Amino acid sequence: MSDNTKLVNHNDNEIHITSYVEHFGTWISLILLTFMTVFISVFGADLNTLTVATALFIASIKALVVAYYFMHLKYDPKIYRVMIIVVMALFLFFLLMLVVDYLTR
Amino acid sequence: MTDSSMSQPSYLNIKKGLFSWIFTLDHKRIGLLYLYSVGAFFLVGAALGVLMRLELLNPGGDLIEAQTYNQVFTLHGVIMIFLFIIPSIPAVFGNFFLPIMLGTDDVAFPRLNLMSWWLYVIGALFALSTLVFGDGPADTGWTFYAPYSVKTGTNVSMSVLAAFILGFSSILTGLNFIVTIHRLRAPGMGFNQMPLFSWALYATSWIQLLATPIIGITLLMIVAERMLGIGLFDPSIGGDPILYQHLFWIYSHPAVYIMALPAMGIVSEIIPTFAQRTIFGYKAIAYSSMAIAFVGYFVWGHHMFTSGMSGPAAYIFSILTFFVAIPTSIKVFNWLATMYKGSISIEVPLLYAVGFIFNFLIGGLTGLVNGALAADVHLHDTYFVVGHFHYVMFGGTGFAFFGALHYWFPKIWGKMYNKLVANVAFAIIFIGFNTLYFPMLILGIMGMPRRYYDYLPEFHSLNQISTYGSWILVSGLLLMIYNLIRGYFNGTKTTDNPWNGITLEWQTKSPPPLHNFDKAPELVKGGPYNYPNAIDGSH
Ligand code: HEM
Ligand SMILES: [Cu+2]
Numbered sequence: 001m002s003d004n005t006k007l008v009n010h011n012d013n014e015i016h017i018t019s020y021v022e023h024f025g026t027w028i029s030l031i032l033l034t035f036m037t038v039f040i041s042v043f044g045a046d047l048n049t050l051t052v053a054t055a056l057f058i059a060s061i062k063a064l065v066v067a068y069y070f071m072h073l074k075y076d077p078k079i080y081r082v083m084i085i086v087v088m089a090l091f092l093f094f095l096l097m098l099v100v101d102y103l104t105r
Numbered sequence: 106m107t108d109s110s111m112s113q114p115s116y117l118n119i120k121k122g123l124f125s126w127i128f129t130l131d132h133k134r135i136g137l138l139y140l141y142s143v144g145a146f147f148l149v150g151a152a153l154g155v156l157m158r159l160e161l162l163n164p165g166g167d168l169i170e171a172q173t174y175n176q177v178f179t180l181h182g183v184i185m186i187f188l189f190i191i192p193s194i195p196a197v198f199g200n201f202f203l204p205i206m207l208g209t210d211d212v213a214f215p216r217l218n219l220m221s222w223w224l225y226v227i228g229a230l231f232a233l234s235t236l237v238f239g240d241g242p243a244d245t246g247w248t249f250y251a252p253y254s255v256k257t258g259t260n261v262s263m264s265v266l267a268a269f270i271l272g273f274s275s276i277l278t279g280l281n282f283i284v285t286i287h288r289l290r291a292p293g294m295g296f297n298q299m300p301l302f303s304w305a306l307y308a309t310s311w312i313q314l315l316a317t318p319i320i321g322i323t324l325l326m327i328v329a330e331r332m333l334g335i336g337l338f339d340p341s342i343g344g345d346p347i348l349y350q351h352l353f354w355i356y357s358h359p360a361v362y363i364m365a366l367p368a369m370g371i372v373s374e375i376i377p378t379f380a381q382r383t384i385f386g387y388k389a390i391a392y393s394s395m396a397i398a399f400v401g402y403f404v405w406g407h408h409m410f411t412s413g414m415s416g417p418a419a420y421i422f423s424i425l426t427f428f429v430a431i432p433t434s435i436k437v438f439n440w441l442a443t444m445y446k447g448s449i450s451i452e453v454p455l456l457y458a459v460g461f462i463f464n465f466l467i468g469g470l471t472g473l474v475n476g477a478l479a480a481d482v483h484l485h486d487t488y489f490v491v492g493h494f495h496y497v498m499f500g501g502t503g504f505a506f507f508g509a510l511h512y513w514f515p516k517i518w519g520k521m522y523n524k525l526v527a528n529v530a531f532a533i534i535f536i537g538f539n540t541l542y543f544p545m546l547i548l549g550i551m552g553m554p555r556r557y558y559d560y561l562p563e564f565h566s567l568n569q570i571s572t573y574g575s576w577i578l579v580s581g582l583l584l585m586i587y588n589l590i591r592g593y594f595n596g597t598k599t600t601d602n603p604w605n606g607i608t609l610e611w612q613t614k615s616p617p618p619l620h621n622f623d624k625a626p627e628l629v630k631g632g633p634y635n636y637p638n639a640i641d642g643s644h
Contacts, residue, residue, distance in 0.1 A: 090402050104415040
């Protein structure tokens, strides 16, 4: 089960039994990251614009943790990772162009 | 139609009654449900279009008032975009033919498929409810631009919720097709042995899945802004109206390819069948669909050149826009090369396909004119734009839709329409269409703005020509519809393969049995368009 380089075909109804350690690890890291977000927004006001950037950065890490461990991306074929990366890239391009527009107006 | 003793009954006869249709899980029946609903809304939208053209026959508000006119073009736009053109080819012909062309018996999620049609119906009811509830249909244009859409008293919230629900319908169709294509291809059919229509639907589905949620959220933001005054888009409370336009067009430009790509897929099916010849450049056509879908995400700003977006952003978007032209023209050259030296039989579907190429070329090239930053500063929000997008959406996708209807009519119902009448109807539609919309391109260059119920005297004669064109067009459309309905009731029975097509839908009976094939279909050796008797010296 831990061999995540192997391509897993969901047609074969293979079931991944994730260990408690992994589930709890995911949960605890999410809680810690949430505390970090709160902490920064309440006490880190002097970061100014960086506050938003940091909050977004932490949120992205949380999303990745959820996708990778909880949603079993680590067991899925590589193509799924490619798809997610493409989507994230599209989204980043959208943000990039928004920022270009705002900063050069 | 032979040896019916040992085969299943056709999907049309298996059960009767209204409920056997509106709760069906059969992809073919769901396709037809979509056909009837989409067709009905096309007629409503067309009636509103003709009403606008009547108003514009002469200058001055002689038929409807300014405010009514604003609501009419908004309703026309919303109906044509969300209720007709986006679902048209994928939801009707994609549903009906994708599983058959892949050699399987249904889409991956039949229940989701039915749910997507029901969402379509509910969304349509929401859109129509604005006619009776609140202060009438929205008057914002189909684009719902803020801050006006936040301030107007008309029923924007309801229209916007309609589009939101219709978006879900579209997402479910896309999801269904992606899984179907990945999972249910006939044994031995790799991605590169799929018909090009499936490739086109595949590219389209990714756009439906990835882009539609953005418009959903954006439209909800409009509702939130109207009800709670959050300050997202309304500058008077700290919002940014240009942000709305960014969010709107990051969906709505890719959505243009939800409209165009399936049409290109149809043309890629029709042309090899009627040229009896292998499609030229299979991979180029297939991959250019994917390329168009991808590049389509990077160009949305070309709708915003004059809206206050920054100069540097405008240059970048203008340059990027030109890249979309490359994969599109690859397709056009490949279609022409397919016909070159083929043994062409000029049947009605081919006429519509060639009509598509002609109209789409005008639509695409005028699109490049709009994409050129300097030109667009003059042409933005003029009738040039109205001419341009009708050439793409109606002259392109609309024609492909009619072509598909004539191409697959004998397969769907096992009968044939009157071909002579169909030819005449095509000719009238083609002439009417160009008479209606070509003058708009000239009017736009002369400076006539869009979305007005009135115009200056110097625009009179071209507007008259355009309105006459709408009458010609509508008579052609009515003749076409009459001919198809008559074919449905009294058409002569056809064979299973009247056009000598070789994609898998032509191997089964007309109309197909419930599970599509009585025996497993045989894949054509050497690719889906490898015509056995093609006279082929060129490659
Ligand atoms: C009988 C056929 C049709 C006629 C006579 C017609 C006529 C018109 C006219 C005159 C306008 C411009 C209104 C203005 O700017 O003042 C318009 C706008 C529009 N049409 Fe059509 N049209 C027809 C079919 C279609 C089709 C098939 C589609 C799409 C598939 C379509 C999509 C649109 C859209 C999106 C707008 C823009 C609405 C807006 O400004 O918000 N039309 N049409
Ligand atoms: Cu665009």
